[in-house]
Amino acid sequence: PSVLAGYCLMLGDDALVASERISEWCSRAPDLEEDIALANIALDLLGQARLLLARAAAADPSVVPALPGDSPVPDEDRLAFFRDDQQFRNVRLAELPGGDFAEIITRILLLATWRLALFERLTRSSDAVLAAVAAKGVKELTYHRDFAGRWFLTLAQGTDESRRRVIAALGELMPYWAELTETHPVEAAAAAAGAGVDPADVADEVDGVLGQVLSVSGVERPETAPRAGIQGRTGRDGVHTEALSRMLAETQSVARAHPRGRW
Amino acid sequence: PSVLAGYCLMLGDDALVASERISEWCSRAPDLEEDIALANIALDLLGQARLLLARAAAADPSVVPALPGDSPVPDEDRLAFFRDDQQFRNVRLAELPGGDFAEIITRILLLATWRLALFERLTRSSDAVLAAVAAKGVKELTYHRDFAGRWFLTLAQGTDESRRRVIAALGELMPYWAELTETHPVEAAAAAAGAGVDPADVADEVDGVLGQVLSVSGVERPETAPRAGIQGRTGRDGVHTEALSRMLAETQSVARAHPRGRW
Amino acid sequence: AELEAHFEATLAHKDRVEPRDWMPERYRRTLVRQIAQHAHSEIIGMQPEGNWISRAPSLRRKAILLAKVQDEAGHGLYLYSATETLGVTRTELTERLVSGAQKYSSIFNYPTLSYADVGTIGWLVDGAAICNQVPLCRTSFGPYGRAMIRICKEESFHQRQGYELLMTMMRGTDEQRAMVQESVDRFWWPSLMMFGPPDDASPNTAQSMAWGIKTHTNDELRQRFVDMTVPQAEALGVTLPDPELAWNEERAAHDFGEIDWDEFWRVVGGDGPCNAQRVAHRKKAWDDGAWVREAATAFARKQEQQQEAA
Amino acid sequence: AELEAHFEATLAHKDRVEPRDWMPERYRRTLVRQIAQHAHSEIIGMQPEGNWISRAPSLRRKAILLAKVQDEAGHGLYLYSATETLGVTRTELTERLVSGAQKYSSIFNYPTLSYADVGTIGWLVDGAAICNQVPLCRTSFGPYGRAMIRICKEESFHQRQGYELLMTMMRGTDEQRAMVQESVDRFWWPSLMMFGPPDDASPNTAQSMAWGIKTHTNDELRQRFVDMTVPQAEALGVTLPDPELAWNEERAAHDFGEIDWDEFWRVVGGDGPCNAQRVAHRKKAWDDGAWVREAATAFARKQEQQQEAA
DSSP, X not given: OOHHHHHHHHHHHHHHHHHHHHHTTTTTSSSHHHHHHHHHHHHHHHHHHHHHHHHHHHHOGGGSXXXXXXXXXXXXXXXXXXXXXXXXXXXXXXXXXXXXXXXXXXHHHHHHHHHHHHHHHHTTOSXXXXXXXXXXXXXXXXXXXXXXXXXXXHXXXXXXXXXXXXXXXXXXXXGGTHHHHXXXXXXXXXXXXXXXXXXXXXHHHHHHHHHHHHHHHTOOOOOOOOOOOBTTBOGGGTOOOHHHHHHHHHHTHHHHHOTTOOO | OOHHHHHHHHHHHHHHHHHHHHXXXXXXXXXXXXXXHHHHHHHHHHHHHHHHHHHHHHHOGGGSOOOOTTOOOOHHHHHHHSSOGGGOOOOHHHHSOOOOHHHHHHHHHHHHHHHHHHHHHHTTOSSHHHHHHHHHHHHHHHHHHHXXXXXXXXXXXXXXXXXXXXXXXXXXXGGGTHHHHSOOHHHHHHHHTTSSOOHHHHHHHHHHHHHHHHHHHTOOOOOOOOOOOBTTBOGGGTOOOHHHHHXXXXXXXXXXXXXXXXX | OHHHHHHHHHHHTTOOBXXXXXXXXXXXXXXXXXXXXXXXXXXXXXXXXXXXXXTOSSHHXXXXXXXXXXXXHHHHHHHHHHHHTTXXXXXXXXXXXXXXXXXXXXXXGSXXXXXXXXXXXXXXXXXXXXXXXXGGGGXXXXXXXXXXXXXXXXXXXXXXXXXXXXXXXXXXXXXXXXXXXXXXXXXXXXXXXXXXXXXXXXXXXXXXXXXXXXXXXXXXXXXXXXXXXXXXXXXXXXXXXXXXXXXXXXXXXXXXXOOOHHHHHHIIIIISSSHHHHHHHHHHHHHHTHHHHHHHHHHHHHHHHHHHHO | OHHHHHHHHHHHTTOOBXXXXXXXXXXXXXXXXXXXXXXXXXXXXXXXXXXXXXXXXXXXXXXXXXXXXXXXXXXXHXXXXXXXXXXXXXXXXXXXHHXXXXXXXXXXXXXXXXXXXXXXXXXXXXXXXXXXXXXXXXXXXXXXXXXXXXXXXXXXXXXXXXXXXXXXXHTSOHHHHHHHHHHHHHHHHHHHHTTOSOGGGOTTHHHHHHTTSOOSOHHXXXXXXXXXXXXXXXXXXXXXXXXXXXXXXXXXXXXXXXXXXXXXXXXXXXXXXXXHHHHHHHHHHHHHTHHHHHHHXXXXXXXXXXXXXX
16 A cells, blocks of 8 residues: 555554444443543544545555445445454554443543644644644544543542552553554655654653653553564554454444445 | 244254353353353254254255355355344344353253253154254253253352342343243244144243252242233344344354355 | 412413422422433433444444434433432432333333334434424423423434435345335334323323423324324335324324234333343443542542642 | 482383372472463463354354364363372462463464464464473373373364364465465464573473473474474465575474564563453453352352251
8 A cells, every 4th residue: 555545544543443442432431421522532533534544545545445346335434344454554552442431541541642742743744634634633632632631630539449440551551552652664654755743753742741641640650561563563564452353343244244235 | 934944943043142152151161160061062052053054954945045156155154154133033042142150050041941841852853854953952951951950059059149140140031031932933833744842832841840940949930021022023033132133243254254265 | 379379370371480480399200200211211212322333334324323322411411400400410310210210211122123223213213202302392391491492403303314324225225225124114113102102091191281291192292203204204115014004084194003002011111122231231331430430529529628728 | 318219210210200209399399380381371272262263154163163172171171180189279370370470371472363363273383282292291290291191182183173274264265365374474483482482591491301391492392393384384385484494404404584582572571462361361250250169169068068967
């Protein structure tokens, strides 16, 4: 795939897969306000995913799975529903199976902190579509980060149990952090082309923001080593956890049963 | 479908779907002995399902889903992996999503008690294949029922917690009991043809066996009304719970991704 | 007595009773029960549709569905707020729901068995809900009436979206058309049951109408729904599963077959296909969230103490 | 000292040490650790393959896979029984496993990502395990050696089944062939890592060999595995992902590339793709089962009391 398409798939798949995990909370949140807020975040990410997948398809039609000739399924849906897990380019952090409320809050905090810093720079992308997606996304991600940051603080300072849980969640998720912050060759190439942003360029900012949330919350940053991949390959290379193919079996089931369907 | 095919699908789908739920316990049981025993039961039921689905396909090839002309997928797999939930004919009891160990024990107890009594009569089926399947199954089901009966007693007489759980499980499952014991038109027709057994003919025996297990365990039979269907239609009519299509999304995912696959 | 006269006068003028106004205790209790039941219905109603969010067959439909289920949470929120003006908290009501002490609309005790059900629920179930609810916009209790205005607006939008999904599917493959028909076959009768028992078996209707909490009888609303829906079914190209359904020139209304009241009472009584599942799901979410709500309360208390100290 | 001499003589004669025999405390501890680690590997090893039971693409393959995973539970059972002859219970060992105090074979910290992995694990992972284990059938401790004889027989059967699955898939569609190749690409290097660090970085090997607990060095076994596997890969029609892999006439053995020891140590150290997941899964099963084990104990006690009373 072209660099731009590959880059859009990365950012789009992060959003799509995280949206899926967050929307699993629908009708299951601790109270209605959080149910609504989590649905909002899932909807924002789903919106970002749609734009990014469409951009990937336009940038390089060869990334779009083929379907029977008369299939009316649009590109965004072909990409979402007709790729196997190994063709997804999201970080593993996005796909981990759901934990408790502390886990989803911490996960949103990590993803949104990184993505917001990235999108702020991406507003100056040489690709006008990416720049526009980023501009719209910045407002959304600011809300996601603030929502998650407020809850992280609340849980960290709430009860002993909530503190224990949020610290455990952070410990479980941080090993996946490096996958976001280390530069992947496709990111480097996209940045070199002026279309993308090298995560290295936002590393300090992201670390600073995260450090501030932790510090206000009185939580130490855990000293965890990065979770290994396989021969150096991780989510961005299509090497995922066991959870992703299981998730896709469910999310893709109806679409795949009707490759010529109209919805 | 012909009466014989319809009847074999009912008995085959009961076994297939229950086997699936029981095999979810693999690597999750309270101890290794139970892990092995549950896998054994799942394997026995899977074996019964394969024979019954093959018999259904032979009795009436029109029940077998069509696949691309060059597909090597055998009939048993077409039936297992290429039917939608509404084409499955199992009772809802078989498909309910997994609960705790008390739940799976109670479920096996109910299913095996009914099925054993039925299979004992089915050994005299006018259909030689069904009679042979039943003869083999009787030995297996005797073990299933005894295993579940022993554990039911153990849990009922073990600790307060285990007793509470096993009574709760029985209360949750009994509303689905009537679906097994009430005669469905296809069962009536199969019995009339000499191939099948009318559940009404084993009702007393089944109730007696179940009553004995409960009585030895010191557990009262809960007074629960049967769980309603929709306009009188339930599992045997293809009207299932929400859990079945979700289960099939997973179990059928790989097979459906490769309709021409050889395995 | 003066207060009661003022209350009666408010009703007589079709004015709104407000939370600060005096009201008879039975009126209050009936209202709390009705609004709570309605709020519970919105919250429980998230489940049958929520069942398909993960499996929505297009990203556009996934967004629409997720937003719709989210709206239902919002409706629940307004309605619980209305009960709070009557002095009953959301926590109390949720506990009555998960303990089985309070009910919700029985329609949600039916399962959703295909993606077409998402459309059918929008078309038939939301359609029936709207028939029930539009009159409630003019209900005598102010906060309830105002909540209903907002809810009805959103419900109409949902209904159109549901109908549009079915319309799109009917233009799709044969399998999709069959899915729509099968779904309508399952939901038609339960939708008719949504209007409640026949008038002669609905003892509370008279009092509720006198209080302006209810403005039409069950059978009136049911007839209105049938008459509204028949032409929509024709436009869609589906058959409603009732051989007795026919236009009656004389009555200028549709005749229709007998509802299976036995099934109705079984489902109302707790033995419907999903009653146990729905309440268990809600109870689990509520129980699982307890530590979070406690943490939020503890945090708020600490914040207050810090502010007081400062 | 006499006891020690007898023990040494037993080893020298390649006779078996039995549980009732005297043995040095370090021998016992090393044995417990090794057998426990092996038992844990069988039990943790249920997970990567168990991950695909629900998604097995044919009923025949589902039955084969379920039976195989069940066999692994059985192997765990024999091996824990062997440690019990050394005075350490299964419960103690399971608690050491779920607390992270004891390890298991690192290969199971890799994920299974397609159905082909079920075949590849049979072929490569069980194949490597057999290379490691066949010599253990002649190990000095009797119960361990006898358990290994039974286990090796079943493992060979599993290996053939795995290879047969891959062979069948290679005769299938292009997608299936690609699945097999991709799976082999992922598992080849981790399989080579199964023999442990290179001999010069394996400090315990000498003592274990002296005790007859181990009979070949890591590098010897690794070489044997490579030489055995290369022709099988050819027969299968897959490429092993090592450009340096080549027959060396002089050594009459295959040369092969450098293993990524950095990845090896990361995975051994706990940071592999699935370490946390595997232990959490086992811990959850163990914790969730506590009430059942307690019930069984309580019931057995009651039964005994009744028998005594009678």
